[in-house]
Amino acid sequence: xxxxxxxxxxxxxxxxxxxxxxxDHAGKETPSRQDLLPLVAKALKSKEDVTVIEKIFSERGSAxxxxxxxxxxxxxxxxxxxxxxxxxxAKKLLEKKQAAAAAPAKEEEKPAEEKPAEExxxxxxxxxxxxxxxxxEEKPEEEEKKPEEGESEDKKEExxxxxxxxxxxxxxxxxxxxxxxx
Numbered sequence: 001x002x003x004x005x006x007x008x009x010x011x012x013x014x015x016x017x018x019x020x021x022x023x024d025h026a027g028k029e030t031p032s033r034q035d036l037l038p039l040v041a042k043a044l045k046s047k048e049d050v051t052v053i054e055k056i057f058s059e060r061g062s063a064x065x066x067x068x069x070x071x072x073x074x075x076x077x078x079x080x081x082x083x084x085x086x087x088x089x090a091k092k093l094l095e096k097k098q099a100a101a102a103a104p105a106k107e108e109e110k111p112a113e114e115k116p117a118e119e120x121x122x123x124x125x126x127x128x129x130x131x132x133x134x135x136x137e138e139k140p141e142e143e144e145k146k147p148e149e150g151e152s153e154d155k156k157e158e159x160x161x162x163x164x165x166x167x168x169x170x171x172x173x174x175x176x177x178x179x180x181x182x
Contacts, residue, residue: 001028004022004024005021006022015073015074015077016070016073016077019069019070019071021040021068022064023036023039023065023066030065031056033086033089034090036053036067037053046071050078051070053068053069054068055067
């Protein structure tokens, strides 16, 4: 990774020097603050504990980033919030790396003889038809089938076979009794 100093400003009121750097990271993603910190400190010839990376701006369409860096004269002059924020970021990055390293290790521990989850899962029960929610009305199937343009309703009815009305069990018994008597 190549780092160039683009601008330098002395800020005596805050007891620091402010730098704008250009980091060229060809073929790689935008570097994290923790990855950049040792390189920036080396380029600026300062200590890592007094160097704070304020912002990293990735340039769109290229593998370059602009980096805003603050270098304080002494560790006591570094604002406590900035140190805490830098430590939190370092801790968070470390946790992510450990989680990423642990994930592939867990996958390798699985025995090859295990059945896939699909085979182990019990068969799903058929879902019952959901009742319409408040405000929704059930539409009969006939209304859903509308004739297309140029076709008449009579033609549609001829194409679809007529369904026989379903009879109740009591009605069937009565009809069977009538047939036996008659």
